[in-house]
Amino acid sequence: MIILVINCGSSSIKFQLFDMPSKKDLAKGLIERIGEEDAKITYKHNGEKLVEVLPIKDHKEGLSKLAQVITDAETGVVSSLSDIEAVGHRVVHGGEYYSSSVVIDDIVLKAINDCADLAPLHNPPNLMGITEAINMFPGVKNVAVFDTAFHQTLPEYAYTYPISHSYYDKYKVRRYGFHGTSHSFVAGRAAELLGKPLSEVNLITCHLGNGCSITAVKNGNSIDTSMGLTPLEGLVMGTRSGDIDPAILFYLAKKENLTINDFDRILNKESGLLGISGISNDQRNLEDIQDSNKMAKLALDIFDYKLKKYIGCYLAVLNRVDAIVFTGGIGENGHLSREKSCSDMDALGVEIDTKKNEETIRGKEGDISKASSRVKILVVPTDEEGQIASDTYQLVK
Numbered sequence: 384m385i386i387l388v389i390n391c392g393s394s395s396i397k398f399q400l401f402d403m404p405s406k407k408d409l410a411k412g413l414i415e416r417i418g419e420e421d422a423k424i425t426y427k428h429n430g431e432k433l434v435e436v437l438p439i440k441d442h443k444e445g446l447s448k449l450a451q452v453i454t455d456a457e458t459g460v461v462s463s464l465s466d467i468e469a470v471g472h473r474v475v476h477g478g479e480y481y482s483s484s485v486v487i488d489d490i491v492l493k494a495i496n497d498c499a500d501l502a503p504l505h506n507p508p509n510l511m512g513i514t515e516a517i518n519m520f521p522g523v524k525n526v527a528v529f530d531t532a533f534h535q536t537l538p539e540y541a542y543t544y545p546i547s548h549s550y551y552d553k554y555k556v557r558r559y560g561f562h563g564t565s566h567s568f569v570a571g572r573a574a575e576l577l578g579k580p581l582s583e584v585n586l587i588t589c590h591l592g593n594g595c596s597i598t599a600v601k602n603g604n605s606i607d608t609s610m611g612l613t614p615l616e617g618l619v620m621g622t623r624s625g626d627i628d629p630a631i632l633f634y635l636a637k638k639e640n641l642t643i644n645d646f647d648r649i650l651n652k653e654s655g656l657l658g659i660s661g662i663s664n665d666q667r668n669l670e671d672i673q674d675s676n677k678m679a680k681l682a683l684d685i686f687d688y689k690l691k692k693y694i695g696c697y698l699a700v701l702n703r704v705d706a707i708v709f710t711g712g713i714g715e716n717g718h719l720s721r722e723k724s725c726s727d728m729d730a731l732g733v734e735i736d737t738k739k740n741e742e743t744i745r746g747k748e749g750d751i752s753k754a755s756s757r758v759k760i761l762v763v764p765t766d767e768e769g770q771i772a773s774d775t776y777q778l779v780k
């Protein structure tokens with residue numbers, strides 16, 4: 384069964400074609416800068432890479448371009464669009480409606496739209512992608528895979544904020560958590576590597592990319608996670624602050640006459656590694672200069688310290704932990720962050736093997752803990768698209 388996976392952002396479409404159930408990667412690509420004269424499509428198939436810069440007006444045109452490349456006589460991997468039997472969509476927010484993936488119908492479309500207030504940057508483009516796919520692939524089943532779904536098992540005391548309960552009653556203000564597809568995928572893979580059923584493992588999964596989140600997984604279920612109502616809470620990220628004292632906002636608002644929109648920009652786009660260093664949101668760039676640049680080093684130290692604090696929290700929450708699992712661009716490659724966040728924790732049963740850690744990079748899976756470490760430390764490359772394809776296949780087969 385050929386399945387197309389689509390991840391529609393506000394100005395981008397990420398896509399991948401799979402042959403299921405073998406999960407064979409037939410082709411994948413990225414359309415960026417939608418709405419611009421110099422939009423760009425990058426497309427990979429059969430080990431070849433095609434890059435084209437062209438004007439793309441909107442998501443509809445973007446998906447037409449996608450349809451063209453995958454069916455093209457030279458670059459195509461299917462002879463016609465009717466070869467595609469299902470489409471899986473990444474949807475960021477499913478609110479309290481969905482705790483697993485679901486075949487899309489009118490009720491699901493309405494629920495995704497209802498959650499748009501909670502994820503204004505994500506759900507509207509996700510919905511646009513779904514609507515266009517429904518038109519483009521008539522009669523084909525579309526499946527929504529939610530970033531929030533995996534975290535719907537959080538207990539009430541972990542998802543409720545300590546503010547007036549009326550805000551939950553009226554507006555559903557609570558912790559939802561994100562990156563669920565990735566946390567769920569790496570948890571499943573970690574259980575396989577540990578040789579135990581998922582329902583018997585306790586894990587701390589760290590998804591560290593441009594956005595970063597950490598999850599406590601008990602017996603295979605998410606029981607706490609660092610992102611909250613929105614993906615701004617928790618760990619330090621590329622440009623997002625993560626946790627800060629909320630009163631900083633009142634203080635700065637008075638000092639600098641700042642508005643809600645200013646804080647939205649400051650905390651989401653101008654903070655984190657970029658804000659502290661004043662140089663870059665990219666962990667690699669900061670690592671390259673940290674020996675000679677004090678602020679780059681400080682940014683990395685704060686990132687790793689916050690990560691270590693959360694690992695400590697979740698060790699306490701879970702008590703018995705089988706493994707700490709690292710994934711995402713930094714989690715998979717950033718051996719310095721892994722080392723710093725897991726060092727000096729031998730009394731807690733966490734012992735990292737520095738040599739194995741340094742050797743585990745670039746998409747490699749591995750156990751980077753010492754043989755004596757009670758808690759294993761694993762690196763598991765994430766595969767959100769593959770997980771979306773698997774969920775889609777399970778629901779439509």
Ligand code: ADP
Pocket residue numbers: 591592593594621664665666667668670711712713716717718744
């Ligand atoms: P996204 O969340 O956008 O999918 P990624 O998962 O690709 O992002 O992660 C991007 C982050 O991974 C960047 O901070 C980048 O610096 C970091 N990264 C990638 N490779 C390395 C590396 N070799 N060492 C340290 N950090 C890395």
